[in-house]
Amino acid sequence: MEKMLRVGAAPHIFTKDSTAVIMQDVVIALLPALAAGVYFFGYRAALLAIISIASAVAFEHLWNVAFKKPTTVYDFSAVVSGLLLALNLPPTVPVWIPVVGSFFMIIIVKMCFGGMGQNFLNPALGARAFLVVSWPSIMTSYVNSGAKLIPFLLPDAVTSATPLSGEAATRYIDLFIGNIGGCIGETSKIALLIGLAYLLIRKVITWRIPVAFVGTVAALSWVFAGDGYFNGDWLFHILSGGLFLGAFFMATDYSTTPVTKNGAFVFGIGCGVLTVIIRLIGGYPEGVSYSILLMNVASPLIEKATAPKRFGKAGFKSA
Amino acid sequence: MASILYEVVRLTCPQVGICVSLLIFVGRKAMGISLLHLPLRFPTFTGGVHPDDNKRHTAHLKIEELSAPKKMIFPTLQNAGAPGEVVVEVGDSVKVGQLLIKQCGIISANHHCSVSGTVIAIEPHLxxxxxxxxxxxxxxxxxxxxxxNIKPLGHPENLTKEEIIKAVSNAGIVGMGGAAFPTHIKLSPPSGKKINHIIINGAECEPFLTSDYRVMLEDTDELLIGCGALLKAVDASECIIVAESNKKDAIAKIKQNPIYQKNEKIKTAIVKTKYPQGGEKQLLSAVLKKEVPPGGLPADIGAVVVNIDTCAAVARSITTGMPLITRVVTVSGGAVANKRNFKVRIGTPVADAINAVGGFTAEPAKILLGGPMMGVAIHSTDIPVTKGVGAILALTEKDVGIKVTTNCTQCGKCVDVCPMNLMPTIIDRYCENFDAEMLEKLNIADCIECGSCTFICPARRDPLQRIRTAKKKINAFKK
Incomplete structure (x- = not known):
């Protein structure tokens, strides 16, 4: 009898994308931000990123070994999480901070809930929130850019406030290119925009969440952030803090955001509203990370409420 | 300098932003037009995917006659519905166009001999x-x-409605786009439902396939005579020939034809090139801007969708009297070097079509009947070409791609592409932990099994396969 051919159910062709390719694309998109961080804060930023990524990958592998499962580190999601965590750390933190953060991020937030795609919080933001409440002084001491921090040496306390706390006068061009104090990855807006463009071109994310998030922050801060109404400095509000990093890379995380198109708008607008509320009325200068975490928890509800309209129930379509 | 630029941006953007959003909102809600969809774009449905269409290999090749081999196989089941009843016996001598298998039951079709010779066996075959x-x-x-008994019935214009439907039924014509639904049943809608629009489906959205495209170019006359016959058969007000935007030249050819120019009821339309544009619900939503209600048929919105090759077959069955015994098949794929468009006598084994193009030049990973998105993978080449087979594809390992499944990342791409507005990722979850009640709430029965979700999934999961299994389970449960 002739050799039997292989069969299988249709479809027989697939997109060239895969989980690993998408995750690698996110890493590539984050590289400009990391490079800017290293340029402005010195090689210590690179060291923190390496420690964070290595420990994230190691924890995920150890978890798989401990539970006798095939290792999942090759999907690159741990690399993305580790890099994002590092970009969310101030460059002055001691080197054990990213290790502890990675442990919380990978083991508690991600693997305990079933691994990639099953976590209900953004792992990197969950870890950041954990670190901020546990070691608030370490996590909020920022250093001015151009500090050229040296690896393995704890820096002198040349701390500065983030522009959002309203103490430092800042030139807008510095805000845009990243010549300010802040976390490693959040300061350079131009680098983050390059990353966003790459993600959009590669169709890793859609424009909906970033545009809704940034647009809402701009609109609300224009209306409410100034003296009186409708003259707030909205450009300052969108260029400062971690808004771009959050809106482009954290709020677009697949597993913790709604899968529906309209749900993405609701999610982005919700993040924007919460961010502005925390910034303007809350007692904390930056609200991006907490607003994303709060909306992460709401995303299953948003998904349910924004399910697409059943085909054939819409009647006439508008042209 | 920078600060001046900053001031300009800061002061003008809110006003511009408000104006633009108002325009989009008012344009959409009040005037019924969307500024996000420019009029230059071709009409289409929501969702869908863009696989590499691979039509360049065979689109320019003329249809060639494939000589029939010694042994021809005519299965009793070449249509959706019930298999037919064999009306010949072993040893009978049969002629071209002679009835071999008679329709049996309501949804069934006749099948005829495509060669002359002797019946050597009536037995189960692959x-x-x-x-x-x-x-x-x-x-x-x-x-x-x-x-x-084969003789021309004359011109469709001189026949009555019933005579045309009878001729279609006798000729054993079924939908040649893949589903093989008997055409005479489509043409006799349930009483009370009036067919206003006949849509001739030349979308051919499946990658690799060029058979319908070649028919549009080469058999334009037959196609247009078929349109006239169908118009008469269901008494419709218009007949729209639809092709995707990558087949504009075929539409241009049709427009030059005198039959088209004389008949005002025949129209053409071009839709966007996107898979599954050729699904009948998707095609109707693009062309007529109407959606078929859930669980309904195109007849519910006064339309019937007929494939290009089927329409030409209708014309042939009337003008020549010859039943459906040939069809156009694209032989393509990475594993064959001499790709061709063949006119194949139905019943020809796949092996002979592949031998006719010089066999395989590379190790085939899968051999498909039909397109790569909805076609059937076959395990042996001793299987005949039936009426619904538009292509024989020999795909290599490279075409098929590697499959490494990971966790679902909830990226939502399947939700974006689903042409039926379903949420495959969530349905997939309930299929894995089978929950019939939730699946029905998620409208699992609406799935048209186009495979867009499985195609797009970066985690290489197979939502469609799980949906198919779950649908079967639910149906078995209901019975």
Missing amino acids: HPCGSHVKSVIVENDEKYEVFR
Whole structure:
């Protein structure tokens, strides 16, 4: 009898994308931000990123070994999480901070809930929130850019406030290119925009969440952030803090955001509203990370409420 | 300098932003037009995917006649619905166009001999469905003598409505786009439902396939005569020939034809090139801007969708009297070098079509009947070409791609592409932990099994396969 051919159910062709390719694309998109961080804060930023990524990958592998499962580190999601965590750390933190953060991020937030795609919080933001409440002084001491921090040496306390706390006068061009104090990855807006463009071109994310998030922050801060109404400095509000990093890379995380198109708008607008509320009325200068975490928890509800309209129930379509 | 620029941006953007959003909002809600969809774009449905269409290999090649081999196989099941009843016996001598298998039951179709020769066996034979189906096996004497009863019925314009439907039914015409639904049933809608629009489906959205495109270019006359016959058969007000935007030249050819120019009821339309544009619900939503209600048929919105090759077959069955015994098949894929568009006599085994293009030049990973998105993978080449087979594709490992499944990342791409507005990722979850009640709430029965979700999934999961299994389970449960 002739050799039997292989069969299988249709479809027989697939997109060239895969989980690993998408995750690698996110890493590539984050590289400009990391490079800017290293340029402005010195090689210590690179060291923190390496420690964070290595420990994230190691924890995920150890978890798989401990539970006798095939290792999942090759999907690159741990690399993305580790890099994002590092970009969310101030460059002055001691080197054990990213290790502890990675442990919380990978083991508690991600693997305990079933691994990639099953976590209900953004792992990197969950870890950041954990670190901020546990070691608030370490996590909020920022250093001015151009500090050229040296690896393995704890820096002198040349701390500065983030522009959002309203103490430092800042030139807008510095805000845009990243010549300010802040976390490693959040300061350079131009680098983050390059990353966003790459993600959009590669169709890793859609424009909906970033545009809704940034647009809402701009609109609300224009209306409410100034003296009186409708003259707030909205450009300052969108260029400062971690808004771009959050809106482009954290709020677009697949597993913790709604899968529906309209749900993405609701999610982005919700993040924007919460961010502005925390910034303007809350007692904390930056609200991006907490607003994303709060909306992460709401995303299953948003998904349910924004399910697409059943085909054939819409009647006439508008042209 | 920078600060001046900053001031300009800061002061003008809110006003511009408000104006633009108002325009989009008012444009959409009040005037019924969307500024996000420019009029220059071709109409289409929501969702869908863009696989590499791979039509460049065969689109320029003329249809060639494929000579029939010695042994021809005619399965009793070449249509959606019930298999037919064999009306010949072993040893009978049969002619071209002679009835071998008679329709049996309401949804069924006649099947005819495509060669002349002797019936050598009536036995179960391998079938595209994967198992054995009762088939008539005919030894070809290569004389191609035509059956005595075959004679032209005249021009469709001189026939009545009933005569046309009868002719279609006698000729054993089924939908040649893949589903093989008997055409005469489509043409007799349930009472109370009026068909206003006939849509001739030349979308051919499946990658690799060029058979419908070649028919549009080469058999334009027959196609247009078929349109006239169908218009008369259901008494419709218009007949729209639709092709995707990558087949504009075929539409241009049709427009030059005198039959088209004389008949005002025949129209053409071009839709966007996107898979599954050729699904009948998707096509209607693009062309007529109407959606078929859930669980309904195109007849519910006053339309019927007929494939290009089927329409030409209708014309042939009337003008020549010859039943459906040939069809155009694209032979393509990475594993064959000489890709071709063949006119194949129905019943020809796949192996002969592949030998005719010089066999394989690379190790085939899968051989498909039909397109790569919805076609059937076959395990042996001793399977005949049936009426619904538009292509024989020999795909290599490279075409098929590697499959490494990971966790679902909830990226939502399947939700974006689903042409039926379903949420495959969530349905997939309930299929894995089978929950019939939730699945029905998620409208699992609406799934048209186009495979867009499985195609797009970066985690290489297979939502469609799980949906198919779950649908079967639910149906079995209901019975």
